[in-house]
Amino acid sequence: MERVATRQGRITSTRFQFSKESVDATGTLSELIASLNIEIVKMNGELITRRSLQRTLNFLQSSIGVKVISTKQLLPVATLKTIRLLFLSDQSHKRNVLQLLSPPKDESKAFMEFSTTTTLPRDNEASSLIQTLCDSLAIEIDPSRLETISQVIPQRKDHSFAEELLLHAGRATDEVSRIVYEAFFYDDELLASATSALTRPLEQPSFDLIEGNTPQAHEAMYVYLQTLSFRHFVLHYPRHLEETRVEIKIGSIRELAVRFCRMATHPARAHYGPGARVFSISTYHYLLLEYPEEMCVLVHEATSIPTSVDQLQSHEDRAKALLMSYSLRTFDCADPDALVLSVYDVVAAFSSFCYQQKHGHKYKPYWHGQKDQGEDPKRLFKKGLNKDDPHQHQGVIQIYLNRFYEYRASFHGRTASHRAWMNYQITVLRAYHLMLDRKDITAITIGLPVLSFYCVAAAQDFVFDHSRLAR
Numbered sequence: 154m155e156r157v158a159t160r161q162g163r164i165t166s167t168r169f170q171f172s173k174e175s176v177d178a179t180g181t182l183s184e185l186i187a188s189l190n191i192e193i194v195k196m197n198g199e200l201i202t203r204r205s206l207q208r209t210l211n212f213l214q215s216s217i218g219v220k221v222i223s224t225k226q227l228l229p230v231a232t233l234k235t236i237r238l239l240f241l242s243d244q245s246h247k248r249n250v251l252q253l254l255s256p257p258k259d260e261s262k263a264f265m266e267f268s269t270t271t272t273l274p275r276d277n278e279a280s281s282l283i284q285t286l287c288d289s290l291a292i293e294i295d296p297s298r299l300e301t302i303s304q305v306i307p308q309r310k311d312h313s314f315a316e317e318l319l320l321h322a323g324r325a326t327d328e329v330s331r332i333v334y335e336a337f338f339y340d341d342e343l344l345a346s347a348t349s350a351l352t353r354p355l356e357q358p359s360f361d362l363i364e365g366n367t368p369q370a371h372e373a374m375y376v377y378l379q380t381l382s383f384r385h386f387v388l389h390y391p392r393h394l395e396e397t398r399v400e401i402k403i404g405s406i407r408e409l410a411v412r413f414c415r416m417a418t419h420p421a422r423a424h425y426g427p428g429a430r431v432f433s434i435s436t437y438h439y440l441l442l443e444y445p446e447e448m449c450v451l452v453h454e455a456t457s458i459p460t461s462v463d464q465l466q467s468h469e470d471r472a473k474a475l476l477m478s479y480s481l482r483t484f485d486c487a488d489p490d491a492l493v494l495s496v497y498d499v500v501a502a503f504s505s506f507c508y509q510q511k512h513g514h515k516y517k518p519y520w521h522g523q524k525d526q527g528e529d530p531k532r533l534f535k536k537g538l539n540k541d542d543p544h545q546h547q548g549v550i551q552i553y554l555n556r557f558y559e560y561r562a563s564f565h566g567r568t569a570s571h572r573a574w575m576n577y578q579i580t581v582l583r584a585y586h587l588m589l590d591r592k593d594i595t596a597i598t599i600g601l602p603v604l605s606f607y608c609v610a611a612a613q614d615f616v617f618d619h620s621r622l623a624r
Contacts, residue, residue: 394575427495431494434493446462455564472502588604
């Protein structure tokens with residue numbers, strides 16, 4: 154977009170600026186244009202017209218569904234304030250703001266590295282821009298409404314709203330997983346069938362009964378911007394999952410792992426199985442330290458990749474970071490001393506890195522205005538471990554997490570149910586996406602807990618019905 158030099162004019166009215174003293178009123182686009190021509194003076198003398206605002210109006214329609222038909226159309230002043238805010242932000246920023254904030258039209262246009270998807274956004278400039286816009290929009294949103302959404306989705310320091318949404322969805326699906334697994338753990342095909350049965354009703358969810366109103370433009374835009382990176386993630390994730398599957402047969406390590414556990418625990422005469430959670434982030438490395446050759450054999454058997462002790466040691470820091478992410482995502486646990494890891498987990502982590510090193514594809518993180526980050530996932534993952542630059546590419550860590558989960562599921566003999574489970578998670582995320590499309594704070598704060606409750610209740614009902622029929 155061509156930029157035209159401007160200078161600040163005089164502000165004769167605050168009518169179209171967000172303020173705490175706002176009143177419900179209407180106005181027209183013509184009135185906003187007249188105000189902007191006083192406020193912003195182009196150095197070439199050109200006046201702001203409807204055509205000047207067309208990109209902003211197109212964005213308003215594509216993002217929140219608000220359509221401005223003519224310059225004489227009566228509009229809520231809140232809508233005109235939103236148009237002004239977006240137009241001036243686009244004019245004053247060195248980046249193409251409206252292109253950056255446009256909704257992804259399909260999975261090919263969505264990307265995992267959007268500014269605020271990760272805990273610490275690598276694209277700080279875009280993250281700061283979105284937060285500045287949200288702060289302005291929030292001025293005229295009832296504080297009690299903002300408080301209700303923060304109660305449903307509490308936001309921790311340095312965590313984006315999008316990440317908290319992912320965790321909120323994850324807690325519900327984890328509870329569903331626990332319920333279904335406890336009922337059908339003895340039969341992987343039955344577990345997969347049950348999971349698929351729970352998925353089908355969520356493929357076309359209806360939220361018509363959730364109370365809510367058509368929100369004003371500034372509230373709808375606030376919700377849209379806060380959840381934009383979540384939308385990118387939900388659209389991109391299924392494709393990313395398919396592209397990062399393990400493409401060679403995963404070896405069975407059960408017998409080897411059982412023998413290893415018996416050997417490792419023989420002196421203590423307290424045997425545990427390879428699936429038992431008896432290690433923590435702080436202690437798992439003793440497996441590699443005390444049994445390096447045995448660990449190489451297990452990883453080789455799992456991946457069919459000849460593996461040396463030096464290779465596993467070179468992956469140790471990365472494996473630790475991956476297992477920490479697994480602990481947080483699965484158990485909501487950041488305690489390094491919590492016993493959340495098994496032998497299978499540790500072997501799966503090392504297998505994921507060995508597979509990528511031997512057979513993995515390149516991956517190039519992308520976001521608007523980025524500098525070239527390269528396309529080697531191993532180097533990019535290591536870059537995320539730098540304490541002075543603690544950013545982790547979402548797409549990169551998902552490469553290793555996806556394969557970690559796939560190896561882990563195979564070790565436990567749950568390949569069929571794992572595939573069904575990943576499809577269930579994708580379907581739940583899409584249902585969350587549809588709920589967020591309401592863009593009304595009341596509807597969302599009611600709808601998100603209702604959706605979580607429905608998922609859990611449906612799993613409980615399914616298990617109850619199955620047990621009743623099996624009697």
